Amino acid sequence: MQMSKKKQESLEMTEQEFLESYDSSQYERPSVTNDIIILTTENKEEENIRKLPRKGMQVLLLKRKEHPEKGCYSIPGGFVDVKEGLMEGAYRKLQEETGIKNVYIEQLYTFGTVERDPRTRVITVANMALVPKENIVVQENNKYETNWFWMEKKQKEQAETSHHFVRKYQLSLISEDNKVVMEYEVMERIKKSILREKEVSYQLLEESTHRLAFDHYSILDHAISRLRNKVEYTPIAVYLLPPLFTVKELQYVYEAILGREITNFRRKIGDMIVETDEIIEGRPFRPAQVYKFNENWEHEF
Known part of the structure; x- marks a missing residue:
């Protein structure tokens, strides 16, 4: 197949010359x-x-x-x-x-x-x-x-x-x-x-x-x-919570995402979260242990 004159000329250019002569209007752009x-x-x-x-x-x-x-x-x-x-x-x-x-x-x-x-x-x-x-x-x-x-x-x-x-x-x-x-x-x-x-x-x-x-x-x-x-394999749900949270708060975020209740939640998340020394008080419900995301956590298949 014979190469067009324009194509031949472009191959003989340096890249700088090609870019300077390039006509971006030849293609419709969305x-x-x-x-x-x-x-x-x-x-x-x-x-x-x-x-x-x-x-x-x-x-x-x-x-x-x-x-x-x-x-x-x-x-x-x-x-x-x-x-x-x-x-x-x-x-x-x-x-x-x-x-x-x-x-x-x-x-x-x-x-x-x-x-x-x-x-x-x-x-x-x-x-x-x-x-x-x-x-x-x-x-x-x-x-x-x-x-x-x-x-x-x-x-x-x-x-x-x-x-x-x-x-x-x-x-x-x-x-x-x-x-x-x-x-x-x-x-x-x-x-x-x-x-x-x-x-x-x-x-x-x-x-x-x-x-x-x-x-x-x-x-x-x-x-x-x-x-x-x-949420099945990453800690993405913790982005919807403050840095410190209770297990129940994290569970309710998971349930909101999945659209269903979760049984044995604490066992399922394993060492994704770790305990802190803080306790949440001053709320109508009873005080609860506070957790944070475990930065060393890795998902295992």
Whole structure:
């Protein structure tokens, strides 16, 4: 095959000459955004004030006041500056929205469906931040109304065909004042193969008062799955607690993440935590031994 004249000339250039002559407009470039899923836990109401309250998962969402998706709720995020790295942009956006920094953030997944944003071709890098609720001071923003939502994913049905496992879940997002309800049916079809390819579909349920913008229901679903998976082999849950905590407080964080109660919890976490000399007092419930994360802990398969 004969090489084009332009290709031949480029091969004869130095790299500096090539870069100086490079035309970046010859390719269409998508926009890139960072979305920051800010997750925390909050105490649930407990009738017996002498008992330590159980916890539930919460996520910070913004009500959009401008087009596109005006009136819908979205994950905090924004366009990536061309002169900043992805994680640098994620930390910047987190600080803008909550006023906090130096917290745990990890990249979750990249979402790039062609028509996910009606404005233009937008690829978003979803990030997950885990922060104790008491550390968060949400910043006022004229563009958005900010709300904390209780978030829960529960399995409703399970079936099996000759080629697939089929699981139906309900993803629920309810505002703290109970005025905003967003319920999604999540249908997973998992192929019976070594790779376990998974197809997922989402449907907004009739009892919903609002909906999530763009494909943010999928992003939140991915965050729940990632978090539930990682608590099985990492100490990621401790990022949702202060440095010192009780075993019961840690257990309730685990249960909030997994969406179920855990038996024999202390035995299961083993030496992930270590005792301190402190005792928590001054609360309605009885004093309890205080623990901290064991920095020498390693997961064994």
